[in-house]
Amino acid sequence: MKLVVFFVTACVSFHFHVFSMNPRLLLPAFALLCGVPFSSHAADEPPSASQAIDLTTGEWESVVNIDCSVLVPDYREPWNAGQPSGGSGTGFLIGKNRFLTNAHVVSNATKLVIRTTNDPQPHPARIVFVAHDCDLAIIEAEDGTAFEKLKPLTFGGIPKLNTELIAVGYPIGGDRISVTRGVVSRIDFRPFSHTQVDSHLAIQVDAAINPGNSGGPVLQNGKVVGVAFQGFNGRVAQNVGYIIPVPVIQRFLKDVSDGTYDHYVDIAITDFPIENSAQKKALKVGDDGVGVMVADVEPAGSVGNILKRGDVLLSMDGNPVLNNGLIRFEGELMDMNEVVERKFAGDKLKLAYQRDGKKEEIDVELKRFDPYVKLGSQYNQRPRFLVYAGLVFQPMDRDLMDAHQIHDAAANYLFDNYLTDKLYVERPEPVIMTSVLTDEVNTHLAIYAHSVVDEINGMKIKSLKDVKEALAKKDKNESFVVVKLLEKGRPLVLKRDLAEAAHPRIMQTYNITEDAYLGDE
């Protein structure tokens, strides 16, 4: 997985959630009027524009509509269950009672229902695996018997540029299955908008892909070559849709084959192209176009103790890395991270690099790089919080920053430079005092909401759990609770007896049923 936080990146792509569209228009589908069945025989040929589809054959029953009820977590009132909402997307059968779809179709789900084109029956379903970092999920029907006779779709490879493909799904604009057609426009490493921090290989197509297509198969010669997942807002770009290609899908399927999803691994370095003649000379790089400069190394990453700034990365698994950070892989030039992308936690990567002109080789064990997860959106997680005498403490992450619209200078600096300035080393989970539920006891402190908590009762706060421990701790002056904030001129002080007397009163007044949720475990 490639870190994209260094030159961040206003993300203009959006998710394809469709919120139920009423009224329902019962228009006859054109396909029903045309006689030629879409059979697996026909699918072996490149699909042509005149080819008609007969839905009555049941061939398309394995492309299903997924209706999802969700609770959107409320980061402002984290003790509440969240806002009920819903959406719908597409999924398709890939094995016995196994439907592949996008993670964002089923994120924060409370109830899932599968529907097919011809079956009037709704089928309750549940999530089996979900991988937010590559926006893929597998769901199953609670009772899979209805799907036993259906034929799962099979996977193809990476389609060539300018070859035709069709996107099948249940997008906006109607209730029945929809087919759109286009060509492969581009194959590239792209940010995945679901988490806002991950980038993987993606294929750009010009087939109309709209909200509701998400999770649907994109087919070429009857084989799945991708899963439709994101596009641009119409004001930004037209005829640009993205699909998750087979290598990413197969990596996901392989990862979950042992029963758990282990996430992507990272090399966690940032490369800088070698284009400048002086740079070449200083780094002692030859004229063969091989070698990229290692500009930054995450200390907590897979090669934190191995590579250094200014090293020249020469190859990965024997495959030369070019001056611009690309690598020739499966016949295409791709970002060198693609080599790491295909690997799993614990896999080895053979690196060749050059330091001060001397070549070195090493096998490194790849692992997940956690700190950047906070910078992305998270799902299927209950917001964590702790309330003490009306002071609300929450761990810093993207959802929190967005929900509270935080503009505190120290908090914004911490969030924006969490990786670039390696702030995660000192403060793995920064805690923000997001609000003050006003009461007599804390009325003077309300103006300090949105500040970053530095210390409580003399203890450095590195995670939300520390807050709980630190509040119980008695510092020099035990009759006071002292909260030190980052870059605020004074500590917040509460008299312990007053605070403890006020706490239950505040909980009741503000309708908070439990004073903390620190996570499962």
Place this chain on the structure above:
Amino acid sequence: MKFSLLSLITLVSLTSLQAQGPLRPTGPRPNTAPKPIGTLVRPQIAAPMQPIINTSSLLKVNVTYQSYNLQIPWQKETSSGRRGLGVVLPNNRVLVTAQMVADATYIELELPDSGQKITAKVQAVDYEANLAVLAPNSPAKEKAFFSNLIGMEVDTSARIGDALSVWQTGRVGELIVTPMRISKVMTQGYVVENAAFLVYEATGIIRSEANSFTLPIVKGGKLAALLLRYDSKNQVATLLPAPIIDHFLKDVTDGKYDGFPSLGVEFQITLDEQFREYLGLKGDAPGVFINNVMKGGSADKAGVKKGDIMISINGSSIDSRGDYQDPQFGALSVSHIVRGRSFIGDDVEIRVIREGKEIVLKSQLTRKNVEDYLVLPYLFDKGPKYVLSGGLLFQELTRSYLNSFGNEQQGGPILRLQRIANTPDEFEKDGRKKIVFLSAILPTSSTQGYERMNGQVVEEVNGKKITEIADVAAALKEPKDGLHIVKLREFPFILHLDALKVEKDNLQLLNGMFRVSELTRLE
């Protein structure tokens, strides 16, 4: 809440009054209506208003100004004009606001009635106090020009509730007088962000006239204030008051301008009872919590420390809001005792409580000179310092540079630099005098591959630590093995340049498309 004597105050600008266009006659023409509405013509000024209205103390001041382009520092911006009024002082000097003459390339004084003009220069200027004294350029013409003008006196006696009048001149120099009343007195920043001064807030209507910049506000024929800004929606005028004008003029008299002293502390109010108890403050005992002491400032020299409770300055008790009781204005921020009522070199006595004990600290007042800031709070009349080499543009960080991006979210680099400007301490500890950063990279052969970067703070050049822009110029003279090595605080952390190519590119930059006039400005 944070109250700071060094603090930043957002300014509301007064666009409606900054008329820069040509003179436009307003109101009916003289032949159709001999007495224009809203105008007081001299013979009729008798009874209801004030006894004397001295029109012969006002001048029109016309300024052409041209500021430097902060992002392309060898260029200047389009020149433009400002038209305002000046107050005639004794000795043929003219008082205007500093805003009026900032980045001036040409200044002229104009007699409102006859239209006669004379060129002038800035004799003294203080951008923090927003005041400037102008002197005519030509001694030969000076006498005749000023012969019918009378210097105006400054009256510092205005109080809350006093009636004042705003003076404007009409098309042919007739005086337009509008009443105003002082409703509030407080301290706030004028036009630059690093210092707060006394202001009067007055309510009343000010009409938009030509030359409406920096209008004089008069009490009994004497100068009581200059208009600082006007909020036409709420009809509230903020006035630069006589006590500050008087202080400025007294300072100028000896020929050497020292500026306004400052205490150099940041403090926190102590209204919160639990905080008071924590600090050991009893009942309604006075005092504020000092949370920051500026190095080298007056308070630092006196020995004030972070964590002290400051309870009085020069015998005036400081309440829990940080106010003292001013005999003239009532409750007023303690900063005025130092900045408005004292001069540099004056004795100051600060009482603080430290570890439960009251101690008296003494020193002489001083100020932090603008040049001593890590990040210059403002930059007028001179160009930004820079070094352009091979296409790398090194600059010293200033507030003006940051402000030149406006309020648009500029993302990473600007936000990061802004933060450095807001938290200079750690960089000062690092031994830096200024923040040198890469502000742009021009596309040349030496910068191939580096074009899309900007905003990185420079740590080292050719092995030499960079503490100010001059260090860059010096270090670039000593490449090693034909290479320049620039170490940066941020990604990509290191840049290499070919020293020979840099030389070639420098010639190109001077003579080629970029038409760079100078490769460096170090002064």
